[in-house]
Ligand SMILES: [Zn+2]
């Protein structure tokens with residue numbers, strides 16, 4: 001058994017629970033500690049039961065509650081050394097922090113986690129593949145473009161949490177100042193719905209992927225129905241597609257193999 005529950009996703013904060021029979025981990029802690037606890041408890045879960053929290057990168061929407069979560073609930077934080085360095089102002093020194101190297105396979109309880117760099121304007125942005133028994137879950141957000149290494153890792157995924165940040169027309173017609181539009185649209189910014197759909201379609205062609213959750217949607221430059229329709233149009237009905245929300249937790253989603 002492997003399941004996920006998105007606590008929330010978007011530029012206002014990201015946090016995702018991944019859980020099997022005996023191990024529970026959190027990916028990112030981008031809400032306040034109190035908010036993460038509240039959202040976990042709404043699903044009948046407690047922060048004390050977390051085996052670890054994986055941090056993708058040091059941006060505030062991924063790390064905001066990491067320090068307090070570690071200090072208050074003794075949660076072990078796992079991050080790349082460059083993430084610790086870049087995010088050092090957000091730590092007091094009393095957290096439980098462990099480092100990983102890209103490509104290293106970490107054993108967390110009964111899960112195995114491997115990491116891959118993503119193209120993003122951060123010192124060390126990371127995607128993860130989590131393995132539990134015969135099930136594999138991929139997690140890929142905060143990337144301006146996908147790399148071959150991203151593909152080589154995520155082709156193993158039965159389920160993928162995948163960024164679909166913006167619709168390019170909405171972005172360029174939208175309210176952001178020009179420099180921010182250019183940043184989001186760059187190769188180290190965020191992934192558009194179309195690019196996301198293209199990557200998902202490549203995985204669908206391999207025949208292993210069964211479901212995706214579109215994540216990190218922009219509230220200003222995207223629309224959940226549009227993101228869903230863009231991916232659906234590209235991949236047809238062969239796939240279960242969920243859309244993560246910023247202000248609400250997702251339902252409990254079971255990762256299934258084909
Ligand atoms: Zn982000």
Ligand SMILES: [Zn+2]
Nearest residue numbers: 059120122142
């Ligand atoms: Zn980021």
